[in-house]
Amino acid sequence: MNREDFLERVRSAIKVSELPPIPEAPPGGLVPDLPRAGVTERFLEQVEAVDGHTHLVGSDDEAVHLIGVLLEQYGATDYLAWAPDHLPVAGLAERLRATPLDAVVPGDAEGRLEHQTGYTDLLVGITGASAGLAESGSIVLEAGPGRPRMASLIPLVHIALLRERDITQSLSHWIADHAEAAADTSNLFIITGPSRTADIEQTLNLGVHGPKHLHVVVLGG
Amino acid sequence: MNVPVTFVERAHRGIGNRSTAAGEVGARRMMSHRIAASADYPAMEEMRDQARRIRLYALGHLDELLARFSDEVEGAGGHVHFAADADEAIAYIRKVAEETNVRRIVKSKSMVTEEIHLNAALEAHDLEVVETDLGEFIIQLSGDTPSHIIAPVMHKTRQDVGELFSEKLGIEYTDDPTELNNVARHHLREIFLSADMGISGCNVAIAESGSIVLVTNEGNGRLTTSAPRIHVAVMGMERIVPTLSDAAVILEVLARSATGQRLSVYTNIVTGARRPGDPDGPEEFHVVILDNGRSRVLAGDAAEVLACIRCGACLNVCPVYREAGGHAYGFTYSGPIGAVITPSLMGLAEWHDLPYASSLCGACLDACPVRIDLPGLLLKLRRDAVSEGLGPDGLEGALKWFTRLATNPGMWRGATRAGGWSAKLIARQGWIKSLPGRGSAWTDYRDLPAPAAKPFHARWKERQRES
Structure with missing residues (x-):
């Protein structure tokens, strides 16, 4: 059906519709009344509550050390990371002790399949994050140049680096300040804990398609 | 569509059997999660009121919002197809598949594609279609149908799944959910990375940016919309809201009402295909906007049902659903919402007994995050059935x-x-x-x-x- 006929059919349906009273003005968002104070603590608490791991670090050095420890702990020989200028820790790749593989960033469409099958064995993905949401323990990520979607999706372990000042109260708070966020990227996504399913007898299982382990590293100050 | 038996006959098959009992346990658990999550969130009641306003506003301005949405999708380099019915939707998806040499298709969970029986239609044309939500994957392997809007295999036990996997995937029998889960992850991972097309549904569409929003907990929604070179989203035409801020309100009440989560694990907002410089993401983005009876519903007296955000809360609280099981409703949508949607979409002639599959206790109205007057709509449909001479015998x-x-x-x-x-x-x-x-x-x-x-x-x- 062409667009005009389709929309005309909708238009005539609305005219005779017996809907409950329709608001005249667009209702818009609703920002819940949540305190700004203590968002970091609440954020850390909520990430843990959805089975994520949290680390609050005071400096870049501390962050680099922590990531080195995590890579070792998971036995990772390589990792997929966002481009350096999209990570809040300067020179992360150079400063890690053992870095057999630099940031793997897939290139043009031609290389897509090779790159993506290459990811299957990747253990660790390292990304930045645009925001942390205290109320739900979520992180907000925006895909784009130097920021592959796959880094937070394919590996078994996702390490997200977040600046403490980017933590806000809730999704509605963040969106109220970033009304254009959806239009600005081909993929805006909000992650709340590691991948989970409860499809089989509602028994919780982590890591069904996405990462099984989520580490959120908060850079204080 | 042929209805082999009546609701009562189908319910008799479900009452007291093992699957329905498993489903009832699940429904009760999900109900308590929802209640706990709502009680835990002081803004919940206010959010529900706002979500209702947003949904009603969207229905009352559906033509304008769809026009804007379609312009924005095209502006972001995507393609829009308006489909009057299932056949038109299927024909378009087949055409896209043919033109882009698609062989293998992965799907993330979507009720609307169940509604139009998309898988069977594509398989009939030699396309391989693989469901990737763990529950839907189990449904597909066993040739079954979902029994719950958001927990499709709530009626299956771990032993059922263990037997199924050992038979169909050739693994050694286990009924340990963690092991079964790992088997599915490995099996589906290869399929994801070699798929040509991903087909998703759409939980919410955003008019101002031409975005679609998908919520999943497993991550299959993100893989489906990111790994294959073509992404096709199928949306019921009523899914739309005006802005990203409106979508946020819907998301706040959706996860809490569905599973008791504050947000689902992955809230995935897709706007067009990959952009210049994007390292990954699909090369083409298509949206199929589906009517399939919805404009008739909108013109009727049960129009309010289109405000539904598909959380499944009304199923979990419904004493009839819990006793009879989801399959008793005979179609994609079950529970109180199904008892209203199915006859509204498909016509009372064949589905006039569904509005009677309720004791009108009102628990569904209580649970509904957007406060749809389900008991009132069920009564309206009963009235319509009687006035069309389709009331109960005698x-x-x-x-x-x-x-x-x-x-x-x-x-x-x-x-x-x-x-x-x-x-x-x-x-x-x-x-x-x-x-x-x-x-x-x-x-x-x-x-x-x-x-x-x-x-x-x-x-x-x-x-x-x-x-």
Whole structure:
């Protein structure tokens, strides 16, 4: 059906519709009344509550050390990371002790399949994050140049680096300040804990398609 | 579509069996999660009111919002197809698949593609279609249908799944959910990375940016929309909201009402295909906007049902759903919402018994995050069915007799007296355990309190004489 006929059919349906009273003005968002104070603590608490791991670090050095420890702990020989200028820790790749593989960033469409099958064995993905949401323990990520979607999706372990000042109260708070966020990227996504399913007898299982382990590293100050 | 049996017949197959019992346990658990999550969130009631306003506003301005949405999708380099019905939607997806040499398709969970029986239609044209939500994957392997809007295999036990996987995937039998989960992850991972097309549904569409929003917990929604080179989203035309801020309100109430989560694990907002410089993401983005009866629903008196955000909360609280199981509703959508949507979309002629699959207790209205008056809509549909001559057998005759009795005091007194006498003959200790003929529809399942030996009006007269 062409667009005009389709929309005309909708238009005539609305005219005779017996809907409950329709608001005249667009209702818009609703920002819940949540305190700004203590968002970091609440954020850390909520990430843990959805089975994520949290680390609050005071400096870049501390962050680099922590990531080195995590890579070792998971036995990772390589990792997929966002481009350096999209990570809040300067020179992360150079400063890690053992870095057999630099940031793997897939290139043009031609290389897509090779790159993506290459990811299957990747253990660790390292990304930045645009925001942390205290109320739900979520992180907000925006895909784009130097920021592959796959880094937070394919590996078994996702390490997200977040600046403490980017933590806000809730999704509605963040969106109220970033009304254009959806239009600005081909993929805006909000992650709340590691991948989970409860499809089989509602028994919780982590890591069904996405990462099984989520580490959120908060850079204080 | 042929309906092989009535709701009552299908319900009889479900009542008391192992699958329905498993489903009931699941439904009750999800209900308690929702209640806990709502109680835990002070803004919940306010959010529900706002979500309702947003959904009603969207329905009242659907034509404008769809026009804007379509412009924005095209502006972001995507393609929009308006499909009047299932056939048009399927034809378009097949055409895209053909033109882009698609062989293997992965799907993330979507009720609307179940509604149009998309998988079978694509498979009939030699396309491989693989469901990737763990629950839907299990459904597909076993040739079953979902029994719950958001937990499709709630009716299966871990042993069922273990037997299925060992038979179909050739693994050693295990009924450990963690191991079964790992088997599915490995099996599906290869399929994801070699798929040509990903087909998703759409939880919410955003008009101002031409975005679609998908929520999943497993991550299959993100993989489906990111790994293959073509992404096709199928959306019921009513899914739309005006802005990202509106979408946030819907998301706040959706996860809490569905699973008791504050947000689903992955809230995935897709705007067009990959952009220049993007390292990954699909090369093409298509949206199929589906009517398939929805404009008829919108024009009717059950239009409010289109405000539904598909959380499944009304299923979990419904005593009829919990006893009869999701399959008793005979179509994609089950529970109270299904009892309204199915006859509204597909016509009362074949689905006139579904509005009676409810005790009108009102639990669904209580649970609905956007406060859809489901009991009221069920009554409207019953009224419509009766006025189209599709009411329950004998209802009209019985009401005619009742009207005659109840409007004639002499006859009424006679009838109540006769009732009292006959009750004396068949009642035991104040209860009638068995009635012949049509009366057995009641007494087969519960006892009927015996009518008073002396009718009310007779006792009233006595009292007046005494005082």
